[in-house]
Amino acid sequence: MVEGMIWMVFIFYLVYTLVPTFLIRRLGYGVFKSRTESPCAALTFDDGPDPQYTPQLLDLLARKGTRATFFVLGAKAEHYPDLIRRMHEEGHLVGLHNYMHHSNALMTPWKVRRTLEHSADVIERITGIRPVHYRPPWGVFNVFDFLLIRKFRIVLWSMAAFDWRSRGGTDKIKRKLIGKSERRRRHSPARQRRHTGREPRRAGLYDRGTRGCAGGCPPAGHLFCAY
Numbered sequence: 001m002v003e004g005m006i007w008m009v010f011i012f013y014l015v016y017t018l019v020p021t022f023l024i025r026r027l028g029y030g031v032f033k034s035r036t037e038s039p040c041a042a043l044t045f046d047d048g049p050d051p052q053y054t055p056q057l058l059d060l061l062a063r064k065g066t067r068a069t070f071f072v073l074g075a076k077a078e079h080y081p082d083l084i085r086r087m088h089e090e091g092h093l094v095g096l097h098n099y100m101h102h103s104n105a106l107m108t109p110w111k112v113r114r115t116l117e118h119s120a121d122v123i124e125r126i127t128g129i130r131p132v133h134y135r136p137p138w139g140v141f142n143v144f145d146f147l148l149i150r151k152f153r154i155v156l157w158s159m160a161a162f163d164w165r166s167r168g169g170t171d172k173i174k175r176k177l178i179g180k181s182e183r184r185r186r187h188s189p190a191r192q193r194r195h196t197g198r199e200p201r202r203a204g205l206y207d208r209g210t211r212g213c214a215g216g217c218p219p220a221g222h223l224f225c226a227y
């Protein structure tokens with residue numbers, strides 16, 4: 001009896017979230033890929049805006065003349081509308097990370113949809129532009145997210161810095177991203193060509209504690225670009 005229930009829960013989650021997440025994350029089904037002719041890296045920052053770190057990050061990006069994409073939480077956007085306005089006015093792209101940092105695997109489809117639309121409303125009220133780029137927390141999806149593809153552009157990442165758990169500061173993050181970039185270049189020439197030829201790499205960073213990274217981060221010898 002108990003064993004049967006465990007199997008039912010496992011099969012439910014297999015169909016509800018594991019298979020869709022695999023299809024989207026590994027096979028790229030429905031993932032938005034920007035096209036560009038120049039080799040470049042698109043910097044993306046998740047989880048903000050943060051009153052302590054986001055202004056520092058925006059200052060740094062302004063000094064470097066670099067544009068980035070911020071996947072923000074609707075709840076934080078409500079608290080810090082000036083930071084969202086500043087992102088927009090300084091030429092950065094504001095995308096959605098949903099309203100709270102909750103996994104789509106643990107939410108009903110209608111709750112994902114409702115909170116996503118509410119977050120888009122919040123940002124549209126601040127910037128005047130309705131965001132369409134969307135990256136769910138942890139890159140976890142559920143099967144009903146395939147229905148969102150018609151309305152939102154799902155954006156993932158090519159490299160993650162794991163900077164939220166990095167001890168060792170900026171140098172360690174920089175080494176990690178440049179190292180990953182070099183390994184990809186050496187071991188996957190075909191993939192590398194795809195990335196340098198048409199599609200920008202997306203370096204995933206976090207808008208909390210990434211002090212001083214954007215200017216020196218990935219990958220050496222590449223330009224930075226926005227979507």
Ligand SMILES: [Zn+2]
Nearest residue numbers: 046047137138
């Ligand atoms: Zn996140």
